[in-house]
Structure formats: structure tokens, C-alpha cells
Amino acid sequence: MGNDPEAHGWILEALRGHPGVVVLHELVLHHLVAGLTLGRRDVATYLAAMEREAGLVGRLLGLGVVDGCIPPLWESRAEDFPLAGLVLESAEGHGLIAHSRYVLDGARTAGYAGPAWTIPHPAWPEPAVEPVDLGGEGPVIGCLGNLNASKRVPQLLEAFALVLERRPDVRLLLVGAAADRLGLPELLARSGLPKGSLLREERVDEPRFWSLMAACDVVVGLRAPTMGETSGSAIRALSLGRPLVVSDVGWFAELPSEAVWKVPVDEREVAVLAAGLERLAGDADLRAAMGAAGRELVRTEHDLERVANRYAAALEEAAGGPAVRDAVASDLAAAAAEVGIEAGSAEAAELGARLREARIGE
Numbered sequence: 001m002g003n004d005p006e007a008h009g010w011i012l013e014a015l016r017g018h019p020g021v022v023v024l025h026e027l028v029l030h031h032l033v034a035g036l037t038l039g040r041r042d043v044a045t046y047l048a049a050m051e052r053e054a055g056l057v058g059r060l061l062g063l064g065v066v067d068g069c070i071p072p073l074w075e076s077r078a079e080d081f082p083l084a085g086l087v088l089e090s091a092e093g094h095g096l097i098a099h100s101r102y103v104l105d106g107a108r109t110a111g112y113a114g115p116a117w118t119i120p121h122p123a124w125p126e127p128a129v130e131p132v133d134l135g136g137e138g139p140v141i142g143c144l145g146n147l148n149a150s151k152r153v154p155q156l157l158e159a160f161a162l163v164l165e166r167r168p169d170v171r172l173l174l175v176g177a178a179a180d181r182l183g184l185p186e187l188l189a190r191s192g193l194p195k196g197s198l199l200r201e202e203r204v205d206e207p208r209f210w211s212l213m214a215a216c217d218v219v220v221g222l223r224a225p226t227m228g229e230t231s232g233s234a235i236r237a238l239s240l241g242r243p244l245v246v247s248d249v250g251w252f253a254e255l256p257s258e259a260v261w262k263v264p265v266d267e268r269e270v271a272v273l274a275a276g277l278e279r280l281a282g283d284a285d286l287r288a289a290m291g292a293a294g295r296e297l298v299r300t301e302h303d304l305e306r307v308a309n310r311y312a313a314a315l316e317e318a319a320g321g322p323a324v325r326d327a328v329a330s331d332l333a334a335a336a337a338e339v340g341i342e343a344g345s346a347e348a349a350e351l352g353a354r355l356r357e358a359r360i361g362e
Contacts (some may be wrong), residue, residue, distance in 0.1 A: 001022050001023060001025060001028065001029070001087050002032070002338060003014075003026050003028065003029050003030075003031045003032045003229075004032065004160045005032050005033075005034075005035025005036055005039060006035070008032060008252065009032065009036050011037065011295060012032065012086065012087065013036075013086065015090045015236060016090065019090040019091070019092075019093075019094055020090075020091075020095075020157065021075065021091065021094050021095040021096070021097065021135055021314070021315060021318050022087055022088075022090065022091035022094070022095070022096050022097070023097040023098075023109065024084070024087065024088075024091075024097070024098050024103055025071045025099065025160060025229060025230065026098060026103065026104040026227040026228040026229040026230075027082050027083040027084055027102070027103045027107065027110075027228030028045075028078050028083075028084070028227035029082060029083050029086075029087060030073060030074045030078040030081055030082060030083045031074045031078060032072075032083075033046065033083040033086070034046060034083075035047070036073045038065075038066070040294065041328070043066055043210045044095075044283050046062055046066075047059050047062045047063065047066070047091070048261045049062075049083050049086070049092075050062035050081065050083070052085050053081050053082070053083055053085065054081060056148050058081065060105045060288075060312075061073060061081075063209065064070060064174065065289050068230070069109055073160045075181075077240065078225075078227065078228070078250070079225045079227065081113055082106065082110065082228075084106075084107065084110055085110065085111075086310075088111065088112040090109055091112065091114060091221065092112065092113070092114045093114055093255035094115075094318060095114060095115045095116065095117070095314065095315075095317075095331070096112060096114060096115070096116040096117075097116070097118075097119050097311070097314055098116065098117075098118055098119075098186050099120060099121045099230040099251065100118065100230060100250065100251035100254055101118060101119070101226070101227075101254060102228055102250045102251055102253070102254065103228045103251070104116055104118050104338050104345045106228060107312055115317070115318060117314040119307060119310045119311060119314065120230075120301045120302050120307055121230040121232070121302060122303075122304045122307040122308070123235050123236075123239045123298045123302035123303065123305060124232075124235075124236060124304075125160075126239050126240065127207075127210055128156060129210045129211055129214040129240070130214075131210070131211055131214040131215035132211045132214075132215045132354075133210050133215070134171070134173065134215050136168060136169070136171060136196075137159070138167070138168075138169025138171060138281075139167075139169070139170050139171075139188065139217040139218065139280075139281040139282075140169050140171050140172075140173050140199070140215060140216050140217050140218075141160065141163075141171070141173065141176050141216065141217070141218045141219075141220060141281065142171060142172075142173040142174075142175065142212065142213060142215075142216030142219050142220065142221065143156060143172070143173070143175070143219075143220045143221075144173075144175040144176060144209065144213055144216075145220075145221075145231075145284065146176050146177055146179070146211060146231040147174065147177065147178040147182055147184060148178075148179040148181070148182055149179065149181055149182055150223055150224060150225060150226070150227075151170055151222055151223065152222035152223070152224060152247065152265075152269075153174075153182060153184065153187060154187055155269055155270050155273060156172075156220060156273065157172075157187060157188070157191045157193070157224060158191075158195070158274075159269050159271075159273035159274035159277060160197075160277065161191060161192070161193060161268045162170045162270070162272075162274040162278075163274055163277045163278045163281065164193070164197060165279060167281055167282065168228070169280050170197070170213050170264065170277075171196070171197055171198070171199055172193075172198050172199065173199040173200075173201075173212065173215075173216060174199070174200050174201070175200075175201045175209070175212050176201075176202070176203060176204075177202060177203040180333040188200075201324060205361065210236070212239075213233075213236060213237060213240060213242065214240055214242075216237075216242055216283070217242075217243075217280070217281070217287060218242065218243050218244075218245060218277065218280045218281065218287065219233075219234075219237035219242045219243070219244050219247065220244075220247070220277075221233055221234040221237065221244055221246050221252070222245070222246065222247045222248070222263065222273075223246070223247050223249065223252060224249050224265040225249075225250070225251045226247070226250035226251070228250055228251070229250070230250070231251070231252070232297070234252070234255075235298065235302055237294070238259060238294035238295065238297055238298050238302075239294070239295065239298045239302075240291075241291035241292065241294055241295045242291055242294065243259075243260075243280055243286070243287045243290035243291055243294070244259065244260045244261070245260065245261045245263060245273065245277065245280070246260050246261070246262055246263065246264050247263055247264075247274055248262040248263060248264050248265065249265055253266075255297070256293065256297060258290065259290055259294040259297050260290070260291075261276040261290075263276065266356075268309075301353055307356070310357065314324075316328070320344065329355065332351070332355065336348065336351060355356035356358070
């Protein structure tokens, strides 16, 4: 379940008729609900969702949006009104899968009391990538993906200008379609960046996206406010062994510091971001160490096969509960004994680790 009315609206409609296990990609679903209600001129359902979320105050705010008295809440305060209740209600009694503790904790705070599992977002199998030749000799800092207000582009441009004062050879690569509300042309004009320091590409196809990211020495994936989402672009950067700079919020805050440089979203943001970019640009050993840690994180946590096994275990448990888990553990123990795996052996330890990973035998 995601937050795009066009891409995910049909899932919510199907879920209403057939409640079941839900994979909640992000906690904030305000955009989805607004698109499926106000987008279809269904004011009553939107107001009911707002009242359910925040009582009378929520309903009055919803009326203010409908009457044009206040800006749309999905543009200004979506994180304050997640509107995930309809989805969580359908998952109750069946199961909820989240990609982060942040989303699962938010669901619990919203009142979800059913079975739940935290399963990492899977990583794409790394393709054979040939980095794009971007020319020049200095390090390239890349920000790739759809560019919108939450990507902290103004802060990135300000921090990059500070880095340029001490490292004039560093370049910034911006890749992806820019939202109209961001006003990117105006931002770039006001930034005063010298010619040649900024590289810009609009929306690109999948192979070129990978190749452009592979050409970067550092990848920036800032995100605030967060809707609770897991960033596919960030996982790609980690899988390519690129040091990653992220905002210290939501899922991003849960990433290990060995693999990412975390930037607070407060008055220190630009200074910490500039310091991190400058250090990473000038320290090839640090970039290599962070890149190796990122690859290891993907291998151990986001590997497609391991993630699929955890999904299978969660769905089995949702279908049969503890009875299925106990039966699987019993069958595996019998099979291990048949092939001569003894308690305390290295094979038994490996088997136990895999069982715990799949939430069996805990």
C-alpha cells in the first residue's frame, strides 16, 4: 500500500472488499485518501477521515481545505494527518508488514493492534553498470530521483556552494523530473553557482539512471518531511557501494552510520551537510569504507532472496499463526536429525540463525 492515488488507489478499493495482510510502504497516506475522495468530489468521506484522525478540529480543517480557506493539507501538513486508518482497519486481525520500525511504531500509535512484521525493502539485483563519463577530474556529488519539495534541494544548493569555496573542483549532478512547486530554475538562478559546477539531466530511463548513479562519488538522498517511505534510490546507491548522505529522520535514521552520513533537519542542517560533503569529497578511504558497509548492508538485510523468505514466513504465520511456525520448526528439526546435523555444530548454528531470520523458533 503506497500513497499514490493512481498507482495504489485500486489496492485500497480491493482491500475494502477483501481485508488481508497489508504491506504498508509508508505511514502517511493523506495524498492517497485525498485523491480517492476529494479527487472524485467525495467531500463527505474526506471529512469523515479527517474527523476520525483528529476529531472536530480535523473536520474543521478539512472544511477549510474544501472551502479554499487554507492550503491543501497534503501539501503543507500531511505528516500531521496520516489518514492511514482505513488501511490499518482492513489489516487488523490479518497482519501488517512494514519496512521500518518507524512505520510500525506509527501504526501502533495510530491504534493498530494486530500481528505485524518488519521486513526490509528488497534491493534490485545489481545490473552490469558502466558509469557515465561526466568529464572533469573532481568528485561528483549526485542527487537522483524525482526532485520535489521534500528532497531539501535549497539546502543542498546552499551547502554545495559552501563546499565549492574550499573545493572548487567538486561538481553537483541533479537528475530527475522537478516538481513545479519546487521552482528549480529559480533556485538554480539564485544559487549563483559557477558555470561547470552543476550538471543537470531531466527524467532518464532505467539503464542511464544506474549509470549516472555509478558515476557519482557521493549520493545525496535527503528527505524531510518524511512520509515514512523507504527510498528505492537510497537502496540503489548502497547496492552500488556509493557513500550515502541522508536526513536523520524516519527509515533513513535507522540506517547504520557506517554506511551513511546523517544530517539533522534543524538549524544545523546546511552546516552539517556541507561538512559531510566536503569530508567525503576529500577522503577516498572514507568513501570506500562507507561504500563497503553499504554493500554489506544490502547483502545481509535487503537481499532479494532473504527478503522473500521473510515475506513467506510472515504470510505463513498470518495464515496459520503459531501452529504453522511450530510445525515448520518441528519438520526442520526432524530433517536436520536425519542428515546428521548435531546440536552445537556449526551447521546447527547456521540453521538456527536462518530460522530466527525467518521468525521461526523464536
